[in-house]
Amino acid sequence: MKWPSHGSNPQYLFEAMGLPLPKRYIDFSANINPLGPPESLTKQWNEFIHKINVYPDPYSTRLKENIAEKENLLSTQVLIGNGGAEIITLIARMLTGKRVLIIQPTFSEYEKACKANGCEVRYLQVNHQQDWMVDLELLKEELRTADAMFLCNPNNPTGVVYSKSQIIDILKLCDKNDCQLILDEAFYDFLVDYKSITSLIKQYSNLIILRSMTKMFSIPGLRLGYVMATESVVEQITTYQSHWSVNTIAMLAGEACLEDEAFIINTQNYIQRERKRLFSFFEKENFIVSPSQVNFYLLRDAKTEDSFQLFTFLLQKGIIPRHTFNFPGLEGSWLRFAIKSTEENDQLMEVLQEWRIHLD
Template identity: 40%
Template structure:
């Protein structure tokens, strides 16, 4: 099967599965916040129409200042990007024609960005048997011979969070070997307060680069807002490499308001806490194994029939639930399904279909 490389493509998937175009499906394959975008955003964008007749500030100084305050760093350490995706490509540019380690299974764009800049890649695999823990010894050894390590925290697709202590060990090692540690925190806004961002470690580790995205929390994949945070030197160097006016004027204009909406953030975290607990408990009760996810998506498989994942994926889809296949995640090769936590009503429907699956087995 010619599996699409990303989630959120219901029409492509319908063609692959010979389902009629009009068939209604609930999309659990993309990891966007079902409560978003914030209600005020539509009106705000509408009233900003005039902005499209001007070039945006090429340095995005206002947004950078707000982001710097939000993150507790200097504005010169922030580089606004066209979504988290551009931040990934800029980070790969830093090790052009060099070598990078990618901690897998992870988001596929690290590999693609490295290929784009002729960076040789080597994989280190999270240990599936140990709840997708980092193989520290192996990673430290390999990191020493690389220009950069790419890892995702919280990790897409597992939803698990690599221990902070392990990252510190890696950063220490990187300081002595000249290795950049690139941490993609695209989903960090969904983490509970007791799991803070790594940004505060930038003060001690100039070899740390943190990549962020506003896409997931605010459900704005079409607006394209991301940023990277690094040392002033790294951020300055990457700004030189960035295409001019990479971020559009509307995206630039809404950054301060998005950051200020703490009510939306609080509501989202409350929803996630309630819904994820309900979904995980029900899945486990039905005999599915679930990763120890701390965010709005997770991996699962039928613990009573681990080899039935492909069949289960098809069963869900034919019953109106689109999940994310894992065929293009090295280290998973389709053995799991990734699903998002959605609204209460959608999650109930998802669990109902899974109950039907269980009854048939």
């Protein structure tokens, strides 16, 4: 079976399963803010149309400066991309032919982009028994022969977070081994107590931080992300980017979103509340979940080893989880769910209760 490589666009999943796409469904497979784009953005939307008759600023200067100021960096240490996905592609280009270590299970684009650039890709696997966290002793060994390492924090698909001090330990190990650390913080802004590590770029020239704006601000259709690193790394990555890669509307949307601190805090509180509610239901009903601190989580039924039956059951009920067949180490044994609206989360819990009755 050829599984879709990402969530969203559920027609491809149903096609792969040989099932008709139901008229009504709830898509839990994309990790996007359920509150939708902020009002500060939608209110300005009609203005944006007047800007599309000229070419975008190829340097995204204003947005770049806004981010640099917020992160206490020089604007030359920031590059805006057409989604975090484009930034991954550019970084992989920079890593052409190098030895790359990926902590798995994680976002599949690192491997895909690195392999497309002739990198030698190796995995270090983490699992449920280790609370999904990397073992530093094993990492030390692996880093001896790695030129670069990808770490996703918070991690997709587990939602597990390494603390700032754990990241510093990993960064030091990488530094000792002359290895670049590409830290993907696509979901950092869903964390209630996030402690920024951006200032470490000054001290560690091997640190590259990647971010997405499509998740928090619910604009995956617009595409917007950025990377922060030393000037020389940013300069190098920039040479691979095509001119006008980031469109004007995405840039303007980014500027509007960046200002909206209240929206971020509101989202964090909302997600935290819903996650607590869902997780206490899962515990009561004997489902195992990953200890996520963000807007998605892995789940499996403690009563069955095989998640495929549950997956099929849910799809037939119009509940669409993200399959995990293309996450090394998971291979379909878990399902990933985004945290959605209260009503949608209620429906998920109702259907899981039906599953319990169906099993017994």
